[in-house]
Amino acid sequence: MNLHLYYCPGTCSFVPHVALELVKETTGQDFDGTVINLKNGEHLKPEYKAINPRGQVPALIVDGQLLTQVVAITNFLNDTFPKAQIFPNNTMDKAQALSMLAWMNNTVHPTFTRVFRPERFGDEAGKQGVKEMALETFKGYLSEINQLVSKGQSFICGSQLTPADIYAIAFIRWAGLAGINPEQYPHYVSYAQGISNLPAVSRIMEKEGIQLKTFVGK
Numbered sequence: 001m002n003l004h005l006y007y008c009p010g011t012c013s014f015v016p017h018v019a020l021e022l023v024k025e026t027t028g029q030d031f032d033g034t035v036i037n038l039k040n041g042e043h044l045k046p047e048y049k050a051i052n053p054r055g056q057v058p059a060l061i062v063d064g065q066l067l068t069q070v071v072a073i074t075n076f077l078n079d080t081f082p083k084a085q086i087f088p089n090n091t092m093d094k095a096q097a098l099s100m101l102a103w104m105n106n107t108v109h110p111t112f113t114r115v116f117r118p119e120r121f122g123d124e125a126g127k128q129g130v131k132e133m134a135l136e137t138f139k140g141y142l143s144e145i146n147q148l149v150s151k152g153q154s155f156i157c158g159s160q161l162t163p164a165d166i167y168a169i170a171f172i173r174w175a176g177l178a179g180i181n182p183e184q185y186p187h188y189v190s191y192a193q194g195i196s197n198l199p200a201v202s203r204i205m206e207k208e209g210i211q212l213k214t215f216v217g218k
Contacts, residue, residue, distance in 0.1 A: 001080075003031035006051060006059040008038045009208035010173065012109060013058035015166045016073040017208070020060075021200040022161075023077055023084045070105050071098070074163040087162055097157040100164040108141045108171060115178050135178065142175055146185040154194055165195050169212065176214030 005020060007013035020031045036042045036057050043055045052059040052068060060067045060076075067073055075098070078086040087094045113120070114134030118127035145168060148156055156164050172182055172192045182189050195201055196212045205211065 001029060002061075002063050003029070004061040005031060005033045006036050006048070006057055006061075007033060007208075008036050008043075008057045010170070010210045011038065011057060012070055012105070012167065012170060014170050014204065014208065014210075015070050015163050016058045016060060016077070018166045018201050018204045019074045019077050019084070019086050019163060021204050022086060023081045025200050026084045027081050029081060070163070070167070071101055074101070085160060088158060088160060093158050097162040097164055100157050101162065101167065104164060104167040104171070108138070109167075111138045111141065112171070112174055112178075116174075135180075138175070138178075139180060139184075142171065142180070142185050142188065145171070146188040149191040150187040152187070152190070154191075156191070161195070161198065166201065168192060169195055169201065173210065173212060173214050176216075179217055180215070181217060182213075182215055 003020065005013070005017060007017050017033070023029050024031065036048055038057070042048055043052075043057060049055050051061070052066060054068065056068065058068070058070065058073060060073050062076070067076060074086055077084065082089075087097050111134050114130050115138060118131040118134070121127070122130040145156070155161055156168060168188075169192055172185070172188055175185075176182055192212060196205060
């Protein structure tokens with residue numbers, strides 16, 4: 001099988017990137033990758049839109065066929081490579097992990113988009129208000145995750161790594177970039193450090209050139 005991931009370092013494409021690394025680690029199935037630089041607008045250029053007309057990352061090409069969206073890609077990899085155990089085998093445990101991932105993907109992530117891209121959701125007069133409201137809402141979600149991992153557990157859903165854990169790494173990194181001091185969420189930080197130290201996660205962080213700690217304020 002030929003797998004090719006189009007991704008941008010540090011974005012939500014980090015989630016399927018790690019999932020692909022888990023597949024490689026457990027099954028030997030390799031994959032290729034191409035960086036799409038969102039900052040310089042590569043995702044909007046005709047060359048990339050010919051690959052993914054929506055101009056988004058991640059995009060996974062599977063034997064020439066396009067697959068998009070974090071939830072769909074990770075679920076496909078889990079079903080195709082069950083040995084990788086991207087999701088739990090137990091039906092309810094998998095449903096719970098998918099539920100957590102879907103919440104992160106359709107609620108937490110879009111909220112942060114309003115922090116970094118408020119111009120998409122308001123005019124010049126209103127975008128600051130959009131950003132400020134979204135920032136406070138995002139902090140609430142960080143507090144929720146902090147509470148979810150407050151018992152010192154290794155993973156956010158049950159007894160194994162799932163894509164939700166990988167997404168959680170992205171959120172705490174984004175928080176620092178937005179000027180939120182992660183020390184406000186000590187359980188979250190401790191949990192995230194443990195996830196980032198896992199071999200497959202660590203390798204992709206190194207490959208993407210990203211670090212867990214992004215906060216540079218006081």
